[in-house]
Amino acid sequence: xxxxxxxxVLPLLALAGALLLFGVWVxxxxxxxxxxxxxxxxxxxxxMFSWQNTLQRAAPLMLTALAVALPARAGLVxxxxxxxxxxxxxxxxxxxxxxxxxSGSVGSALVLLAGALLGALWLALAGALxxxxxVNETISSLLLGYIAIALFKHVVxxxxxxxxxxxxxxxxxxxESLRIGPIAADGLLADxxxxxxxGVVACLAAGVWLSFTSSGFALRVVGGNAxxxxxxxxxxxxxxxxxxxxxxxxxGLAGAIEVAAVHTSANASVIAGLGYTGILVSxxxxxxxxxxxxxxxxxxxxxxxxxxLQRRLGLPDASVLVLxxxxxxxxxxxxxxxxxxxxxxxxRAPRVLRPVAAGATA
Amino acid sequence: xxGSAWFDVLLAILGGAVRVGTPFLFVSLGECITEKSGxxxxxxxxxxxxxxxxxxxxxxxxxxxxxGVLAAGCSGALLALLHGVLxxxxxxxxxxxxxxxxxxxxxxxxxxxxxxxxPQAPQIPSIALGAWSDSSQVQAxxxxxxxxxxxxxxxxxxxxxxxxxxxxxxxxxxxxSSDAAKALGYSASxxxxxxxxxxxxxxxxxxxxxxxxxxxxxxxxxxSGQGLIAVALVIFARWSPxxxxxxxxxxxxxxxxxxxxxxxxxxxxxxxxxxxxxxxxxxxxxATCSPRQALKGAPLELGVSR
Numbered sequence: 001x002x003x004x005x006x007x008x009v010l011p012l013l014a015l016a017g018a019l020l021l022f023g024v025w026v027x028x029x030x031x032x033x034x035x036x037x038x039x040x041x042x043x044x045x046x047x048m049f050s051w052q053n054t055l056q057r058a059a060p061l062m063l064t065a066l067a068v069a070l071p072a073r074a075g076l077v078x079x080x081x082x083x084x085x086x087x088x089x090x091x092x093x094x095x096x097x098x099x100x101x102x103s104g105s106v107g108s109a110l111v112l113l114a115g116a117l118l119g120a121l122w123l124a125l126a127g128a129l130x131x132x133x134x135v136n137e138t139i140s141s142l143l144l145g146y147i148a149i150a151l152f153k154h155v156v157x158x159x160x161x162x163x164x165x166x167x168x169x170x171x172x173x174x175x176e177s178l179r180i181g182p183i184a185a186d187g188l189l190a191d192x193x194x195x196x197x198x199g200v201v202a203c204l205a206a207g208v209w210l211s212f213t214s215s216g217f218a219l220r221v222v223g224g225n226a227x228x229x230x231x232x233x234x235x236x237x238x239x240x241x242x243x244x245x246x247x248x249x250x251x252g253l254a255g256a257i258e259v260a261a262v263h264t265s266a267n268a269s270v271i272a273g274l275g276y277t278g279i280l281v282s283x284x285x286x287x288x289x290x291x292x293x294x295x296x297x298x299x300x301x302x303x304x305x306x307x308x309l310q311r312r313l314g315l316p317d318a319s320v321l322v323l324x325x326x327x328x329x330x331x332x333x334x335x336x337x338x339x340x341x342x343x344x345x346x347x348r349a350p351r352v353l354r355p356v357a358a359g360a361t362a
Numbered sequence: 363x364x365g366s367a368w369f370d371v372l373l374a375i376l377g378g379a380v381r382v383g384t385p386f387l388f389v390s391l392g393e394c395i396t397e398k399s400g401x402x403x404x405x406x407x408x409x410x411x412x413x414x415x416x417x418x419x420x421x422x423x424x425x426x427x428x429x430g431v432l433a434a435g436c437s438g439a440l441l442a443l444l445h446g447v448l449x450x451x452x453x454x455x456x457x458x459x460x461x462x463x464x465x466x467x468x469x470x471x472x473x474x475x476x477x478x479x480x481p482q483a484p485q486i487p488s489i490a491l492g493a494w495s496d497s498s499q500v501q502a503x504x505x506x507x508x509x510x511x512x513x514x515x516x517x518x519x520x521x522x523x524x525x526x527x528x529x530x531x532x533x534x535x536x537x538x539s540s541d542a543a544k545a546l547g548y549s550a551s552x553x554x555x556x557x558x559x560x561x562x563x564x565x566x567x568x569x570x571x572x573x574x575x576x577x578x579x580x581x582x583x584x585x586s587g588q589g590l591i592a593v594a595l596v597i598f599a600r601w602s603p604x605x606x607x608x609x610x611x612x613x614x615x616x617x618x619x620x621x622x623x624x625x626x627x628x629x630x631x632x633x634x635x636x637x638x639x640x641x642x643x644x645x646x647x648x649a650t651c652s653p654r655q656a657l658k659g660a661p662l663e664l665g666v667s668r
Contacts, residue, residue: 077455077457077458077461079461129647132653133647133648133652134651134652134653135644135647135648135651136647138404138461139404139590139593139594140644142587143587143590143594143640143643143644146587146637146640147637147640147641150633150634150636150640151633151634151637154631154633157633158630276465279461279465280465316472316473316476317472318469318472318476319473321468321469321472322466322469322473324465324469325465325466325467325469325470326466328461328462328465329444329448329459329462329463331462332448332455332458332459332462333448333454335451335453336451336452338453
């Protein structure tokens with residue numbers, strides 16, 4: 001019970017600390033902290049428009065966070081979600097080149113699948129290199145991310161470039177019938193595309209897989225103690241690579257959805273750091289898929305509020321990045337308090353009852 | 363291409379190896395010290411961006427590039443100190459902290475560096491080793507960043523210091539066995555914090571080389587993974603500072619292929635050539651790592667080689 005409360009209270013404390021630090025930070029620049037906090041809240045959750053903006057931004061974050069969380073449960077720190085996302089976007093935009101008469105909902109499903117597949121292959125490579133060659137997966141996945149972005153730019157500005165895109169090189173736009181529309185015709189969800197549903201369902205499904213299936217349990221054993229896993233005969237390597245592939249598929253799907261629902265073609269706007277924010281979301285959610293949607297909502301909200309901070313208070317657009325940085329550092333520092341928070345606040349009874357002389361030296 | 367065009371490309375790559383390789387050299391030396399003490403700092407990428415911004419700002423405001431270099435080193439040390447202290451808390455992983463520092467460092471740099479994108483700052487002077495030649499290409503290729511000789515000196519000095527001084531021994535001991543360090547009365551975390559901070563200072567000099575020599579301006583795309591490549595580069599150099607020097611030159615050369623080819627009019631595959639250092643890093647990691655045993659020369663307490 002204590003640990004369950006702690007699992008919620010510690011991240012909340014860290015986030016509150018990050019907001020406080022951010023307030024002090026803008027105060028040093030001569031901007032009222034109170035104004036900054038109010039605008040952060042208003043820009044994220046203040047009215048219907050900002051809610052739409054927030055939900056729109058939270059959708060890809062849920063998927064890129066899964067790209068970190070799933071391998072993390074197998075004991076790997078994979079941070080190449082950005083690369084998988086970018087390749088997913090490329091796969092989605094490129095499939096109609098190979099198969100021009102693609103259309104309808106089957107066509108939509110296929111372009112999304114193409115994106116997910118490319119993302120899965122990309123991160124599975126990082127997992128495979130670690131299992132079979134002993135290459136550190138954090139470094140290799142980040143390098144693969146840079147390589148993926150180079151490939152993306154090469155293909156978008158070269159072979160697949162739409163000649164009519166002059167200032168901003170892009171691929172040909174997806175056919176109207178392949179695009180993904182809003183969830184509802186009117187109301188709050190009129191401007192929110194189906195990507196949100198994909199994100200929430202993927203998080204719920206990943207949580208169910210980890211908690212209630214034997215292969216999910218096996219994965220957690222691998223993550224908890226790889227030696228034990230090998231001793232009881234679990235297929236460690238296959239599980240690790242599968243976790244990476246599933247995570248990569250999620251990030252690739254996020255990229256494909258960004259193309260099919262937001263940008264309509266693959267261009268440089270896809271490379272917006274969504275993969276990197278996903279890392280933070282996953283760490284705040286302690287790699288628990290069920291906790292990812294609310295955390296993604298929060299950070300999607302901060303991102304949505306960024307432009308408001310820029311317009312109203314004249315803060316640089318990097319202020320959201322600073323807030324994220326503070327949050328990340330404090331979340332990790334809060335890890336040190338785990339198991340000690342309650343002891344610090346309310347010392348347990350026996351410690352108080354100890355004789356004074358012994359207690360003083362202890 | 364004609365023979366003279368090939369010669370030009372070769373010369374440009376050679377000159378580029380030093381020009382592009384200097385930041386690699388400093389960051390990998392910083393990472394080398396950090397890893398020798400048993401800790402890995404992935405956050406040097408953030409340190410590099412942050413110190414490049416601070417160095418540029420200090421040079422712009424004071425008018426002296428050398429004050430800028432000093433400011434870059436100090437700001438790098440400050441950020442690395444944060445990494446060292448955070449990692450010394452119980453249950454805090456150095457890999458995760460490194461990722462956080464990457465985010466924080468670039469966030470702070472972009473935020474504070476916003477007004478620095480337009481102006482020009484006084485640059486670090488170059489040493490004209492090519493003055494004997496009449497060819498302007500040779501002169502351009504052999505004009506060397508004044509920080510580069512300092513880096514070479516530092517590499518030799520660190521190699522000697524780790525081997526022969528009391529401090530070097532303490533750092534290596536903390537990296538190989540924290541129990542041994544404790545038994546001799548040294549606090550392993552204390553040594554690691556000191557080593558990480560020193561490493562941050564050296565990596566900060568690499569940041570100064572980016573913003574004050576080549577490319578020589580401040581913008582948000584200034585560093586793209588150099589700090590990270592340096593981590594892999596240290597593995598490639600098997601934790602030897604002198605080998606870091608050769609590795610940095612090799613990577614600098616790989617990074618210079620794209621611009622060199624572009625200068626003679628080959629522009630196809632520009633992005634692919636620019637991705638060469640990443641591909642090279644990955645290839646080298648695949649070739650040198652082994653799942654069976656830890657790498658030779660690796661500090662025993664280091665997580666990255668296991």
